[in-house]
Amino acid sequence: MxxxxxxxxxxxxxxxxxxxxxxxxxxxxxxxxxxxxxxxxxxxxxxxxxxxxxxxxxxxxxYHDFRTTEPGKHIVKICQAEACQSMGSERLTAYAEKALAMSLHDTANDITLEPVYCLGNCACSPAIMIDGKTFGRVDEQRFNQLIDAMRGDD
Ligand code: FES
Structure with missing residues (x-):
């Protein structure tokens, strides 16, 4: 950017x-x-x-989207809204925090991890967004694949 x-x-x-x-x-x-x-x-x-x-x-x-700290090169957002919550987004968030060694709202190693409240992809919960692209039905394994692919694009 x-x-x-x-x-x-x-x-x-x-x-x-x-x-x-x-x-x-x-x-x-x-x-x-x-x-x-x-x-x-x-x-x-x-x-x-x-x-x-x-x-x-x-x-x-x-406004949540108006950040006041410089974001990482990659922005990973995990949906925290109702439909995704009912499909395990809290567990996925905990997994992401552990896998990336950071908490929501943190930036480290070129990645910013943020919550988001509905990506319009409720039918495919839980949903995440990586650098503006939305992905659905993300479990821990898929999360790892998506993060590896993101890093591979660097
Ligand atoms: S609630 Fe997560 S995409 Fe709508």
């Missing part, structure tokens, strides 16, 4: 007419391009949109 820079942030703000009411869309655009929102970007957005830093922080903190 590209490194965030001031110029691109300003361009994204300008593309949204520098309208403070479009802050959520601006933040979403920044996260899509760069993967996260550093503190300098919060400061820049507050200044360019005539908002307080607290206003920008409030919105960033409200």
């Amino acid at each position: 590209a490194r965030i820079d001031e110029k691109t942030t300003s361009e994204i703000v300008a593309a949204h007419g520098a309208k403070p009411e479009l802050l959520v869309q601006i933040l979403a655009n920044i996260v899509n391009r760069f993967g996260w929102i550093p503190e300098e970007t919060v400061r820049q957005l507050a200044s360019e949109l005539n908002l307080s830093r607290a206003d920008v922080h409030g919105v960033v903190e409200y």
